[in-house]
Amino acid sequence: xxxxxxxxxxxxxxxxxxxxxxxxxxxxxxxxxxxxxxxxxxxxxxxxxxxxxxxxxxxxxxxxxxxxxxxxxxxxxxxxxxxxxxxxxxxxxxxxxxxxxxxxxxxxxxxxxxxxxxxxxxxxxxxxxxxxxxxxxxxxxxxxxxxxxxxxxxxxx
Amino acid sequence: xxxxxxxxxxxxxxxxxxxxxxxxxxxxxxxxxxxxxxxxxxxxxxxxxxxxxxxxxxxxxxxxxxxxxxxxxxxxxxxxxxxxxxxxxxxxxxxxxxxxxxxxxxxxxxxxxxxxxxxxxxxxxxxxxxxxxxxxxxxxxxxxxxxxxxxxxxxxxxxxxxxxxxxxxxxxxxxxxxxxxxxxxxxxxxxxxxxxxxxxxxxxxxxxxxxxxxxxxxxxxxxxxxxxxxxxxxxxxxxxxxxxxxxxxxxxxxxxxxxxxxxxxxxxxxxxxxxxxxxxx
Ligand SMILES: Cc1cc2nc3c(=O)[nH]c(=O)nc-3n(C[C@H](O)[C@H](O)[C@H](O)COP(=O)(O)OP(=O)(O)OC[C@H]3O[C@@H](n4cnc5c(N)ncnc54)[C@H](O)[C@@H]3O)c2cc1C
Ligand code: FES
Ligand code: FES
Numbered sequence: 001x002x003x004x005x006x007x008x009x010x011x012x013x014x015x016x017x018x019x020x021x022x023x024x025x026x027x028x029x030x031x032x033x034x035x036x037x038x039x040x041x042x043x044x045x046x047x048x049x050x051x052x053x054x055x056x057x058x059x060x061x062x063x064x065x066x067x068x069x070x071x072x073x074x075x076x077x078x079x080x081x082x083x084x085x086x087x088x089x090x091x092x093x094x095x096x097x098x099x100x101x102x103x104x105x106x107x108x109x110x111x112x113x114x115x116x117x118x119x120x121x122x123x124x125x126x127x128x129x130x131x132x133x134x135x136x137x138x139x140x141x142x143x144x145x146x147x148x149x150x151x152x153x154x155x156x157x
Numbered sequence: 158x159x160x161x162x163x164x165x166x167x168x169x170x171x172x173x174x175x176x177x178x179x180x181x182x183x184x185x186x187x188x189x190x191x192x193x194x195x196x197x198x199x200x201x202x203x204x205x206x207x208x209x210x211x212x213x214x215x216x217x218x219x220x221x222x223x224x225x226x227x228x229x230x231x232x233x234x235x236x237x238x239x240x241x242x243x244x245x246x247x248x249x250x251x252x253x254x255x256x257x258x259x260x261x262x263x264x265x266x267x268x269x270x271x272x273x274x275x276x277x278x279x280x281x282x283x284x285x286x287x288x289x290x291x292x293x294x295x296x297x298x299x300x301x302x303x304x305x306x307x308x309x310x311x312x313x314x315x316x317x318x319x320x321x322x323x324x325x326x327x328x329x330x331x332x333x334x335x336x337x338x339x340x341x342x343x344x345x346x347x348x349x350x351x352x353x354x355x356x357x358x359x360x361x362x363x364x365x366x367x368x369x370x371x372x373x374x375x376x377x378x379x380x381x382x383x384x385x386x387x388x389x390x391x392x393x394x395x396x397x398x399x400x401x402x403x404x405x406x407x408x409x410x411x412x413x414x415x416x417x418x419x420x421x422x423x424x425x426x427x428x429x430x431x432x433x434x435x436x437x438x
Binding site: 001002003004005023024025026027028031048049050053056062063064065067068069070072073112129130132133134 | 159160161162163164165166167168169173193194195198199201202211213215216258259260261262264265347348
């Protein structure tokens, strides 16, 4: 049985690298990632209520709202943050489609788009359903949708 | 946001989980069984819950079963809603569960967490409330108990403190070939809590059953409403009007919509669903 009742050093696999960090039992993954020890501030705190998606990261390649996940739950899983994408096709697509303005929501959308591209083919309905998990307050969703679609389509072709 | 004041436990067996709850309670803690954590964490954040310890059930094999066996389908309480939808063993459950929250959150929410949510919606429970055969396996200190879901449901699914939901079993005959419709109506956005969610099934004898979420402070079924909806000699719109007038409780008035608006949307949606269901069968 795993238990965590006081702060403890754990090893997390983040962007394919083992990272040691001290966590509290009631610490969300968003908090751990953005803390001084890891400094991965790409995942953004927005609502911290599961609504906006700005905090989205991938756990085993599945988009996950890191404000709704305790860090201790993902010890044995692979965590990917926007810092781990490193010029992934989805990032290039966001640039070429001008799919952002202020950029606050962008890392969350990138993570959903990247996860979708890893899944291979996705029809328009599925793509929209995944993207509905995130909210953007500045730009038009059309550019975001186009950017994701270009990557999903190019994966398929 | 600082870390929450929570102790974390992830037992490997049903007995460990039951013992933990008992021990923590004795030590004056306020433990909660933890599924996806989406509700527990959001409630703890706004200090709307007294929990100070969570017992994460997701490492217990019985809570993760997802299978067809001996003519039934079994759904572990720890299954994520996206897993339930992707495997699609029960299309009606897929249809209701796949409209809860958004896709990312559904890959975190568990079936058990949705059924035992403190919120009024619990849309994934609708198929189980309409089913004659649905049974819940409940872990108790006295051993595993099986209950008919309909017998244990009265506004909430009744569990004694310290007991937890392990899985739900539904007969394959009820799953296969039953015509159904499920529709979630929201105020503006596609992703939102429901103004009303309606699930309908047409049974082999032609009778209609309906379940509702969003209309009241809890999901419900009503034999009176079912009787009205099953009278195939009347038009769908007449039946829908009559059903709305004979709901077991008045519609809510809240930020999602006024009572009158809810009644209008329910009647209109119900009429359309009845028409489609009867055209198809
Ligand atoms: C952004 C967002 C949108 C949402 N939209 C919707 C919506 O459209 N429709 C809807 O119905 N809900 C919606 N919800 C609410 C959500 O469905 C509930 O918060 C969710 O069902 C809880 O599931 P969970 O697995 O995360 O449960 P948890 O947070 O882990 O637990 C919820 C409750 O269930 C108890 N529990 C969990 N598992 C068990 C078990 N096996 N046995 C006994 N008790 C158990 C816990 O102790 C707790 O009291 C939304 C939530 C969020 C964050
Ligand atoms: S910050 Fe996590 S969903 Fe908004
Ligand atoms: S680009 Fe500003 S919120 Fe999306």
